[in-house]
Amino acid sequence: MEAIKINELISAVKGTLINNLNNIDDNEIIITNLSTDSRNIGAGDLFIPLVGDKYDGHDFIPVAFEKGASFCLSQRRDIKVPEGKGLIIVADTKQALMDLASYYRSCxxxxxxxxxxxxxxxxxxxxxxxxxxxxxxxxxxxxxxxxxxxxxxxxxxxxxxxxxxxxxxxxxxxxxxxxxxxxxxxxxxxxxxxxxxxxxxxxxxxxxxxxxxxxxxxxxxxxxxxxxxxxxxxxxxxxxxxxxxxxxxxxxxxxxxxxxxxxxxxxxxxxxxxxxxxxxxxxxxxxxxxxxxxxxxxxxxxxxxxxxxxxxxxxxxKYHASKMRMNISKTKKGNYIINDAYNASPQSMKAALDVLSELKEGKRKIAVLGDMLELGSYSKQAHEEVGYYLAKKSLDYLFTLGEEAKNISQAAIDGGMDKEKVFAFLDQEELFNKLNTIIDTKDMILFKASRGMYLEKTVEKIEEVK
The missing domain is CATH 3.40.1190.10 (Mur-like, catalytic domain)
Structure with missing residues (x-):
């Protein structure tokens, strides 16, 4: 981050300064780093406390000052300002964060x-x-x-x-x-x-x-x-x-x-x-x-x-994929894992299944699929579409995790997949235990689900199995 004069910062966030700066010329003060996390605050930094459903960053303003923050944004005026520090009052700290970023980009x-x-x-x-x-x-x-x-x-x-x-x-x-x-x-x-x-x-x-x-x-x-x-x-x-x-x-x-x-x-x-x-x-x-x-x-x-x-x-x-996005690895047991568990939608699920089915490598093809979230009233239909699509891919096994993903399992069976090769779970530990009894050396296993399913937990366990 390049230096920002404190007066420019205050103007950008439409703030009002409450200070205890001992008459230091505001034009001489600059900020060269900021954070929304009080744990990362250092000397001279700006702390921006954000407010969430289960937390209020304003509670950590005293900690930020103690750790060396020169200034803090705040929606509240009841914050004690230590000597040599400044509090910038704004209507909304998240909006102020965005306004400051917009100003900084314009530089x-x-x-x-x-x-x-x-x-x-x-x-x-x-x-x-x-x-x-x-x-x-x-x-x-x-x-x-x-x-x-x-x-x-x-x-x-x-x-x-x-x-x-x-x-x-x-x-x-x-x-x-x-x-x-x-x-x-x-x-x-x-x-x-x-x-x-x-x-x-x-x-x-x-x-x-x-x-x-x-x-x-x-x-x-x-x-x-x-x-x-x-x-x-x-x-x-x-x-x-x-x-x-x-x-x-x-x-x-x-x-x-x-x-x-x-x-x-x-x-x-x-x-x-x-x-x-x-x-x-x-x-x-x-x-x-x-x-x-x-x-x-x-x-x-x-x-x-x-x-x-x-x-x-x-x-x-030289392209390199980000973590949990079509990452290929080999387990200690000799299986191939396609870790695409960062997120999922019907479109990306089908694309991942295409990859799994078209690969020549891998003795058997196993799909481990979890819920696709935020689909609303379309959810049941979307999961069923994936299941019917999967049934045409000649996979060896299907494992699903989650209430919505049950629809993938049922649709896969309805679409012609052997029901003895389809397993649906609501508990990730139970899924891992069953999967661990099925997989063998050189199997190719795809993991994909929405972020909120945390399917990477099973990936990490499978990777360590010998």
Whole structure:
């Protein structure tokens, strides 16, 4: 984080300073670090206490001051201000965090690429980052820092050395992407697809499209948009935006498209990428045909920024997936694990099942699937669709975890899968115990569920079994 003068900070958050600074000139005071976690506060830092359903960060303001914080934001005036410290009163600390991040972003003139979509946001962000790093110093979203708290904290990591930023944007309600766009002020925007994730809160896929389209609200008027041209809803945005659009996909009517896609097992995928009169061969070191979409938009953005073909191809070749996103490992017992347990939707479930069924490696194919959350009234149908889809994949065993995932199991049986090979559990320990009696050396096991199912607990146990 670069230094911010305290007067500029107060103005950005629309705050009022209550201080005990012994007449120190406010113009001479700067902040070079901030945190929303009092445990990470150091000397001279700014502490921003957030308020949640089960906690109130204001309770930790005294601790933050004791640990060396020079200033704290606060919605409350009943906080004792120690000598030499300052309290900045704001209407809402979370809004102040976002306002400060928006101001801080405006201090940099580098291009910002924003990435959203129902499925594949993180892998797309990672692919774009891998390509851009071949020629630029890149700031990229880490982990799941893609919401109204995570995006501001990511923005504060911008420094003078960065030449470009890739910011992931997630949401589960209307207005969230709008707020994130205001913070990041993107020069380029990517929407990977429109699926059913968070449909419980957004009502329909059309509602999800509307929410995702908020990414354009604070976009640079000279910017460019990159959309999945194989997505029926994203196609409807053609000629409706004030920005030029680059459509990417598998269909040859897209501005940039893929052909000759070749699955190479655990080595990944090869594909030819075509645009205008150009064609290149790329090698993607990751599983799943869906990863070609991520590579397509990474190529398109690299070309837009004037990168060399060699750098773009090298960036794709060096791609590394984030944790619990199609990660391949081998257990002590000799099994192969596909850990895709970070999150799940009907679309990503089917894509993961495609990967499992198409791999040549693995003696037997076993799917371990958990609940897909936030699907509302569509949940039962969505889980059943996955079950029927799975039944056609000739898998050897199916294990499910959770009340909703029972519908996957039943639909798989109804779809023709041997009921003796299907097991449904509500308890993860019971699932592990049964799974451990079934798996054998060289079996290929897929783990996938929504984040709230914590299916990685079983993955970790299986990895240690000898």
């Amino acid at each position: 940099f003139s580098i291009p910002v690429i924003a990435v959203t979509g129902s499925v594949g946001k993180t892998s797309t962000k990672d692919m774009i980052t891998s390509v851009l790093k071949q020629e630029y110093k890149v700031l990229s979203t880490k982990g799941n820092f893609n919401n109204e708290i995570g995006v501001p904290l990511t923005i504060f990591n911008l420094s003078k050395e960065h030449e470009i930023a890739v910011i992931e944007m997630g949401m589960n309600h209307f207005g969230e992407i709008h707020n994130l766009s205001k913070i990041a002020k993107p020069d380029m925007a990517v929407i990977t697809n429109i699926g059913t994730s968070h449909i419980e809160n957004l009502g329909s896929k059309e509602g999800i499209l509307k929410a995702k389209s908020e990414i354009f609200d604070y976009m640079n008027k000279e910017g460019k948009v990159f959309l999945n041209g194989d997505d029926d809803l994203l196609k409807t945005l053609k000629n409706k935006l004030s920005f030029p659009i680059c459509y990417f996909g598998f269909e040859d009517n897209n501005d940039i498209y893929a052909k000759n896609i070749e699955q190479k097992g655990l080595e990944g995928i090869n594909a030819s990428i075509v645009w205008d009169s150009n064609e290149i061969l790329i090698k993607i070191p990751s599983l799943g045909k869906h990863m070609v979409y991520n590579a397509l938009v990474a190529v398109a953005i690299g070309l837009e920024l004037g990168m060399t073909i060699e750098s773009i191809k090298e960036g794709i070749k």
